[in-house]
Every structure is written in structure tokens, then in C-alpha cells.
Amino acid sequence: MTTDTSTGNGVKLDLRNVSIYFDDLHVLDDISFRLAQGDFVSLLGPSGCGKSTLLNLVAGLLTPTGGEISRDDMLVTGPGPDRSMVFQDDAVFPWYTVVQNVEYGLRVKGVEKKERRVKAQGFIDLVGLTGREDAYPYQLSGGMRKRVDVARALAAEPDVLLMDEPFASLDAMTKTRLQAEFLRIWEDSHTTVLFVTHDVEEALYLSERVFVMSTGPGRLSYQLDVPFPHPREESLRTSTAFQNHRAELIQALHRAGAEF
Numbered sequence: 648m649t650t651d652t653s654t655g656n657g658v659k660l661d662l663r664n665v666s667i668y669f670d671d672l673h674v675l676d677d678i679s680f681r682l683a684q685g686d687f688v689s690l691l692g693p694s695g696c697g698k699s700t701l702l703n704l705v706a707g708l709l710t711p712t713g714g715e716i717s718r719d720d721m722l723v724t725g726p727g728p729d730r731s732m733v734f735q736d737d738a739v740f741p742w743y744t745v746v747q748n749v750e751y752g753l754r755v756k757g758v759e760k761k762e763r764r765v766k767a768q769g770f771i772d773l774v775g776l777t778g779r780e781d782a783y784p785y786q787l788s789g790g791m792r793k794r795v796d797v798a799r800a801l802a803a804e805p806d807v808l809l810m811d812e813p814f815a816s817l818d819a820m821t822k823t824r825l826q827a828e829f830l831r832i833w834e835d836s837h838t839t840v841l842f843v844t845h846d847v848e849e850a851l852y853l854s855e856r857v858f859v860m861s862t863g864p865g866r867l868s869y870q871l872d873v874p875f876p877h878p879r880e881e882s883l884r885t886s887t888a889f890q891n892h893r894a895e896l897i898q899a900l901h902r903a904g905a906e907f
């Protein structure tokens with residue numbers, strides 16, 4: 648399945664016939680898709696289909712066995728500041744305060760102290776942590792630490808934001824709230840996002856497009872173009888149209904080999 652999600656804003660991320668083997672294990676096979684500037688695409692699929700592996704390939708943490716990945720027509724050959732990653736587990740530095748965590752990427756890039764403090768404060772405000780700048784991670788809830796993760800990733804001003812089940816470990820109420828807050832942030836920033844999740848409702852609520860992956864080896868098996876306009880309200884989740892598309896994705900996951 649070859650998927651072109653370019654919307655006329657220029658191709659930001661381009662995967663061409665990407666495959667990877669781990670020794671004799673064929674993990675991903677012939678993955679091709681394109682993302683335009685400002686796209687929000689989710690990868691949905693059963694455990695073991697290679698979603699996180701694909702994200703690590705885009706991040707440059709792994710090298711494909713076959714095919715190519717490029718960002719703005721430049722071949723991805725390793726990690727770079729043009730791609731930031733948010734993981735499921737907390738990745739905050741426990742010895743840094745909130746503001747020091749958010750500043751980290753800017754400091755690595757050599758941004759002058761005064762400028763990076765101003766930029767970091769803007770992202771702290773954006774994720775709703777104003778007043779917590781000098782707190783350490785142990786003083787924050789799990790949801791707050793995840794906001795620090797997101798703020799730090801955004802503060803690095805990446806071309807592509809890679810998110811590997813970032814809200815999966817949170818309780819249901821916190822997860823729902825952070826989904827809504829992150830969607831608001833994306834609607835303001837229009838950063839290009841590639842988002843991995845097991846959660847059908849999360850993929851449908853957040854994304855512009857959802858790719859379903861099948862197993863053995865991982866392939867793109869289905870695409871849903873999400874028809875809901877922005878901004879999206881919480882009430883969307885209970886609408887008939889939302890539930891119909893949710894059922895459509897669940898059927899696609901069954902065909903891809905997922906168990907419920």
C-alpha cells in the first residue's frame with residue numbers, strides 16, 4: 648500500500664519502500680507514505696506490527712534494510728534536531744527543573760540563555776504549567792511530567808514531532824484532558840506529527856489521517872482520511888459519525904490481525 652498524504656504544502660517527510668530486518672526477522676516491508684507540512688497522522692495496529700520500529704526509523708535511531716527516508720528532500724541518516732520524539736515513559740531529567748528541562752534542546756543548539764528562557768517560558772505557558780517553572784519532576788504528577796515532555800519537544804522547534812504512545816500510561820481522565828490540550832497546541836502550531844497509538848478513539852480524535860498496519864511483516868493495510876473539521880470539541884467522541892468511523896477502524900484492525 649503506497650500512501651500519499653501530501654496536501655499541497657510541500658512534502659515534509661517521505662518514506663519510500665522502507666523495509667527492515669532484525670537478523671532473520673522481517674519486521675517491516677515496503678512502507679511508503681508522504682506527509683506534508685502540518686499533517687497529523689497516526690499509526691494504528693496490533694502489537695508487534697512494527698509501529699514503534701517505524702517511528703525509530705524516522706527518528707534516525709535505526710537504519711532501514713531497504714528503502715529510504717527523507718525529510719525536506721534530505722536523506723535521514725541518523726538522529727537530528729529536525730525531529731523530536733516523545734515516548735510513553737517519562738523522559739524528563741529528574742535533576743533539572745521544569746524550565747531547565749524545556750530549555751534543554753535550545754541549550755544544545757547553542758541558543759543564548761536569555762532567548763532560550765523566553766522561548767521556554769512560552770512553551771511552558773502553552774502546555775499549562777505556568778507557575779511550575781522551578782518545580783522538579785518528583786514534585787509533579789504524571790500528567791504534568793508528560794506536559795514537560797511535550798513542551799521540551801516543541802521548544803526544540805522540530806520539523807517533525809514523533810510521538811510513541813505518549814499518553815498510554817496515564818489514567819483515563821488525564822489522558823483525555825491531555826489529548827484535548829495537545830490537539831489545541833497542534834492546531835496553533837501546525838507542526839508535522841507522526842503519532843503511534845493502540846487506542847482507536849485517540850487516533851480518530853487527534854488525527855487528520857489514520858494508517859492501520861498489519862503484522863508479519865508490518866505493512867500499511869488501510870487508510871482513513873478523518874473528515875472532522877478543527878477545532879474539535881469533546882462532544883465529537885459521542886457523535887454517530889465518530890462512532891461509525893471508530894467501528895470502521897476496528898474492522899480494519901481485525902483484518903490486520905489485532906485481537907480485542
